[in-house]
Amino acid sequence: MNDTTLQNFQTQQDSSTASEGAVRGPYSEAPTPDKGQPVTRNESVEENLSVRVRDLSLWYGEHQALDDISIDIFANTVTALIGPSGCGKSTFLRCLNRMNDLISSVSIKGLVEMDGRDVNARGMDEVALRRRVGMVFQKPNPFPKSIYENVAYAPRMHDMVSRKADQDELVERALRDAGLWNEVKDKLYEPGTSLSGGQQQRLCIARAIAVRPDVILMDEPTSALDPISTATIEDLMDKLKQDFTIVTVTHNMQQAARVADYTAFFHLGEMIEYNATKQMFANPHTKKAEDYITGRYG
Amino acid sequence: MRHYTSALYRRRRFVNRCAMVLCLLAAFFGLAWLVLILGTLMVKGVSALSLDVFFERTRMRDGGLGNAILGSLILTSAATAIGTLVGVAAGTWLAEYGGKSRLARAVRFINDVLLSAPSIIIGLFVYAVLVLPMGHFSGWAGIAALTVIIVPVVIRSTEDMLNLVPTELREAASALGAHRWWVVSRVCYSGARAGIVTGILLGGARISGETAPLLFTSLNSNQWNFFDMQGEMPNLPMTLYQNMTINSFIPDLVNLAWTGAMILTLGILILNIVARFVSRQSH
Numbered sequence: 001m002n003d004t005t006l007q008n009f010q011t012q013q014d015s016s017t018a019s020e021g022a023v024r025g026p027y028s029e030a031p032t033p034d035k036g037q038p039v040t041r042n043e044s045v046e047e048n049l050s051v052r053v054r055d056l057s058l059w060y061g062e063h064q065a066l067d068d069i070s071i072d073i074f075a076n077t078v079t080a081l082i083g084p085s086g087c088g089k090s091t092f093l094r095c096l097n098r099m100n101d102l103i104s105s106v107s108i109k110g111l112v113e114m115d116g117r118d119v120n121a122r123g124m125d126e127v128a129l130r131r132r133v134g135m136v137f138q139k140p141n142p143f144p145k146s147i148y149e150n151v152a153y154a155p156r157m158h159d160m161v162s163r164k165a166d167q168d169e170l171v172e173r174a175l176r177d178a179g180l181w182n183e184v185k186d187k188l189y190e191p192g193t194s195l196s197g198g199q200q201q202r203l204c205i206a207r208a209i210a211v212r213p214d215v216i217l218m219d220e221p222t223s224a225l226d227p228i229s230t231a232t233i234e235d236l237m238d239k240l241k242q243d244f245t246i247v248t249v250t251h252n253m254q255q256a257a258r259v260a261d262y263t264a265f266f267h268l269g270e271m272i273e274y275n276a277t278k279q280m281f282a283n284p285h286t287k288k289a290e291d292y293i294t295g296r297y298g
Numbered sequence: 299m300r301h302y303t304s305a306l307y308r309r310r311r312f313v314n315r316c317a318m319v320l321c322l323l324a325a326f327f328g329l330a331w332l333v334l335i336l337g338t339l340m341v342k343g344v345s346a347l348s349l350d351v352f353f354e355r356t357r358m359r360d361g362g363l364g365n366a367i368l369g370s371l372i373l374t375s376a377a378t379a380i381g382t383l384v385g386v387a388a389g390t391w392l393a394e395y396g397g398k399s400r401l402a403r404a405v406r407f408i409n410d411v412l413l414s415a416p417s418i419i420i421g422l423f424v425y426a427v428l429v430l431p432m433g434h435f436s437g438w439a440g441i442a443a444l445t446v447i448i449v450p451v452v453i454r455s456t457e458d459m460l461n462l463v464p465t466e467l468r469e470a471a472s473a474l475g476a477h478r479w480w481v482v483s484r485v486c487y488s489g490a491r492a493g494i495v496t497g498i499l500l501g502g503a504r505i506s507g508e509t510a511p512l513l514f515t516s517l518n519s520n521q522w523n524f525f526d527m528q529g530e531m532p533n534l535p536m537t538l539y540q541n542m543t544i545n546s547f548i549p550d551l552v553n554l555a556w557t558g559a560m561i562l563t564l565g566i567l568i569l570n571i572v573a574r575f576v577s578r579q580s581h
Contacts (some may be wrong), residue, residue, distance in 0.1 A: 102472060138467060157476060
């Protein structure tokens with residue numbers, strides 16, 4: 001166990017010195033310093049910051065759904081967001097690719113930075129952002145088109161390919177990465193909706209990774225699936241994190257324990273605890289998280 | 299086994315059976331009229347059917363319905379074309395952009411009012427704003443009146459069909475980095491296409507039989523009118539009306555009217571079948 005607890009985040013540190021890497025600075029200034037929870041990181045893995053969120057609050061009309069969320073999400077890790085229904089974890093996930101823009105009554109305060117760029121900045125095009133941040137939804141939602149077309153859809157939309165051969169190659173690569181190639185290579189032109197639920201979800205993953213995003217957001221990706229399909233997707237997440245940063249919302253704590261490097265616990269719009277998964281499940285620092293993890297509520 | 303024979307369940311079975319029989323009777327009652335109408339039209343219409351019906355103009359003696367059929371085709375297809383452009387655009391705005399805004403709600407309400415407005419009122423309106431200022435009846439005025447009737451039909455069906463497109467598909471496309479208009483034009487339209495086309499076809503069928511709005515607008519004519527939109531446009535519904543009423547003392551014209559009614563009904567029937575076919579193909 002190389003877990004180190006960073007205790008020094010009370011200090012207001014300049015993030016420029018922090019990003020040097022000698023001292024693990026960027027993480028030390030956050031999360032939720034005022035709440036004073038320690039954050040443990042796995043020092044054995046070389047980690048880079050992918051998403052930085054500071055003091056993020058969100059309202060649906062009058063109702064506040066997120067309250068002062070601050071979190072660092074590291075590149076090439078799986079981060080799980082857990083918590084009871086209605087705690088804001090899906091809402092938070094949707095802040096990362098600005099899917100909440102589609103809802104007119106939403107107002108947002110705070111900072112969401114992806115690779116050092118403020119995603120809510122005036123100059124930031126949400127379309128360009130979503131090109132970098134893929135998303136997989138709770139219910140598999142392939143387009144009513146062929147398997148091939150589903151995967152080729154986004155690359156074509158973003159003018160990533162000009163020749164048919166390049167496109168074929170890209171589709172094959174995405175399907176291989178999603179672990180679906182062997183099952184569908186002989187029926188690429190059949191409708192995506194003809195696949196089983198688990199296959200459809202992997203098709204949606206292939207569709208998302210076809211444009212090679214940096215981050216993949218998954219909103220309860222296995223809650224509509226059977227245990228075998230779920231296991232397949234979990235294995236896939238483990239593999240995909242070599243190339244992508246994965247943030248996943250899950251209702252299933254065992255799933256978080258199995259796949260996630262980091263786990264954030266949400267409760268009633270607040271982030272109560274954010275920790276390395278091992279730490280979170282073995283020795284949670286907050287009473288609420290402990291009660292939730294041990295099944296006392298939720 | 300006691301439960302299956304108890305009085306309660308026996309009574310429920312009886313009520314169930316009665317309801318079923320009543321429903322069947324109601325269905326047959328409705329269908330019977332349709333069969334009667336079609337049967338009457340066939341029996342009375344076939345006798346005067348000949349090629350002359352399509353290639354001769356309306357006359358007091360030895361005429362056909364050619365000019366009226368052509369005129370009706372011109373009026374209906376022009377109004378349907380304009381109605382499609384306006385109606386699909388407006389329906390798209392209501393479903394995809396307007397949402398629950400005050401303007402959208404107002405437009406929706408006005409559209410519903412228009413949808414149920416008596417067609418003769420629409421005819422009078424066009425008479426007042428187009429025919430009187432122009433000083434004469436015209437094909438344009440007829441097209442305007444029919445367009446006013448078909449637009450709300452198309453708006454309503456377009457909005458309803460777009461609302462049926464699952465939000466998940468819109469989100470999937472948005473999350474891949476699709477612009478709003480891309481989502482609407484590539485995802486929503488492709489999902490709703492069959493329903494929208496069906497709505498347009500049914501709207502076309504509806505206006506092809508409208509008589510009242512044409513009374514004040516395109517009027518009727520017994521001459522051929524090849525796309526002279528400034529002039530009076532002959533049309534089938536008005537011709538039927540005239541042959542059956544003011545010209546009813548001439549048996550040939552009455553028979554011709556029956557044939558015209560049959561042609562009109564078959565045309566609408568074909569449109570309906572095409573609409574059915576289109577909507578089924580998408581599933």
